[in-house]
Amino acid sequence: MCDCIKRIEKEIREKFHELCHECGDVKTIEAHFENLYFDTEDNWKTKFSLPIKVEYQRKTKKGAIQTRHKTLDMQAKYCPFCGKPYKEENGNE
Numbered sequence: 001m002c003d004c005i006k007r008i009e010k011e012i013r014e015k016f017h018e019l020c021h022e023c024g025d026v027k028t029i030e031a032h033f034e035n036l037y038f039d040t041e042d043n044w045k046t047k048f049s050l051p052i053k054v055e056y057q058r059k060t061k062k063g064a065i066q067t068r069h070k071t072l073d074m075q076a077k078y079c080p081f082c083g084k085p086y087k088e089e090n091g092n093e
């Protein structure tokens, strides 16, 4: 698996001052992607997830139509930066 997540977070920490012209003289301590998850079926590797907001309607017990929202997380199978598959091909997938 590639090291894009850690590498890019490190690059952002190092280059933050160039990206943020109004920040002045600051020291960057942390930079983390927020949409990551641990893949428990692949040795707890850290991978990207893509949140998608779904709006749906359902009928209540009294028969009224109710609109609801839910956010689902889609798990990425490929790195969005380098395009390499997160899980090595084993011929079964």
Ligand SMILES: [Zn+2]
Pocket (backbone or CB within 6 Å): 002, 003, 004, 005, 079, 080, 081, 082, 083, 084
């Ligand atoms: Zn990558």
